[in-house]
Amino acid sequence: MIAIIFSLLLLVIVLGFYQWHRTALVLFGISLIISLLTLFHLMTDKLQVTL
Amino acid sequence: MTAFVRTLNALLILVYSSIIAMAFFLQFFAGEVPCPLCYLQRVGMIGVSIGVFLNLVYGVRLYHYAFSLLSAVVGGTVSIRQILLHVCPDFPTFGVPFWGLSLYTWAFLTFVASVIYISLLLILYRPEQSAKPLQWNWFEKLSILLLLAITAGNVFSVLNQCGLGLCE
Numbered sequence: 102m103i104a105i106i107f108s109l110l111l112l113v114i115v116l117g118f119y120q121w122h123r124t125a126l127v128l129f130g131i132s133l134i135i136s137l138l139t140l141f142h143l144m145t146d147k148l149q150v151t152l
Numbered sequence: 153m154t155a156f157v158r159t160l161n162a163l164l165i166l167v168y169s170s171i172i173a174m175a176f177f178l179q180f181f182a183g184e185v186p187c188p189l190c191y192l193q194r195v196g197m198i199g200v201s202i203g204v205f206l207n208l209v210y211g212v213r214l215y216h217y218a219f220s221l222l223s224a225v226v227g228g229t230v231s232i233r234q235i236l237l238h239v240c241p242d243f244p245t246f247g248v249p250f251w252g253l254s255l256y257t258w259a260f261l262t263f264v265a266s267v268i269y270i271s272l273l274l275i276l277y278r279p280e281q282s283a284k285p286l287q288w289n290w291f292e293k294l295s296i297l298l299l300l301a302i303t304a305g306n307v308f309s310v311l312n313q314c315g316l317g318l319c320e
Contacts, residue, residue, distance in 0.1 A: 102318050103191045104310040110198050111303045117202075117209050129202060129219055136195050136226050139318065143188055144233060 102139050106132050157212060157276050161204040162295040164269060168197045169298035171262060175255070176305060184247050184255075186309075188319040189234045193259045194306055196227015200266050201299050208292050212277060220270050224263045231260035 109132035116125040172194055178184040186194075203220025207213065234256040238245050245254045253261075288296070313319060 102316065103188060103195070103314060104307060104316055106195050107191075107198075107303065107307045107310055110195065110202060111300075111307055113202055114205065114300055114303060117206055122206075122210055125206070126215075126219070129199070132195070133199060133219075133222055133226055136192055136199075137229075139188075140192055140226075140230055140233065143192075143318070 102135070106135050106139070109135070154212070154278075154280070157273065158208060159289075159291060160273060160276075161207045161212070162292045164204050164266065165201045165208075165295040165299050166291075168201045168262075168266075169295065169302045172197055172302045172306070173298075176302075176309075178248075178255075179309070182248070185313070186319075187234075187246060188314075189230055189237075189256070191306070191310055191319065192230040193227050193234075193256065196223050196230060196263060197259070198299070198303055198306070199223025199226065200263075200270075204270075205296060205299055208288065208296065214274075214277065217270055217274055217277075221267060224266045224270070228260055228263035228267075231256050231263060235260060 109128050113125045113129045113132070116128065175186070175190075175194065179186060200220045200223045203216050203218075203223060206216045206219070210216070234246070235254075238254070238256075247255050250258060310319070
């Protein structure tokens with residue numbers, strides 16, 4: 102999952118070079134949302150371990 | 153003024169790229185294997201850099217700064233989460249401390265600093281800066297190349313360590 106986030110960020114940079122502005126921004130937003138979801142998944146996972 | 157603001161943007165990219173390069177150094181030469189939360193903090197750092205990178209490519213826009221600020225909030229949230237995991241007394245910290253603070257505490261401080269820095273850049277914002285730049289100078293080229301290399305390095309590092317999973 103984290104590899105996908107980094108790949109998306111790399112894609113954003115590459116698309117930035119090739120003037121795909123809106124697509125880059127959309128992918129950037131998606132990668133941030135996936136990061137937050139991953140964080141929440143990790144938090145609930147730890148919670149289960151604690152409980 | 154526009155050139156000055158663009159240089160400040162490139163400086164932010166350079167600083168964050170250097171921080172992640174140091175993390176790579178610790179990873180490969182000091183044996184500090186990153187945890188999933190560490191990788192998510194790197195995502196936040198790269199996100200902040202990408203927001204200002206878009207400023208260098210397309211001209212300074214307010215929504216580029218907004219993306220940088222959002223990334224700083226995401227990264228800061230992850231850092232806070234990791235700080236809180238280790239905040240109890242007698243609970244072991246993760247990794248070797250640097251100047252008395254753990255790396256995730258330093259990461260949180262950098263995210264706070266980046267929010268302040270971008271706020272100052274927003275004060276300097278003028279609409280005439282949004283004109284598309286014609287050419288990058290050597291400093292901007294260096295920062296962009298570093299950002300590209302650091303991001304690609306992280307892709308390979310995560311794929312090598314965790315594959316497509318969550319590094320659990």
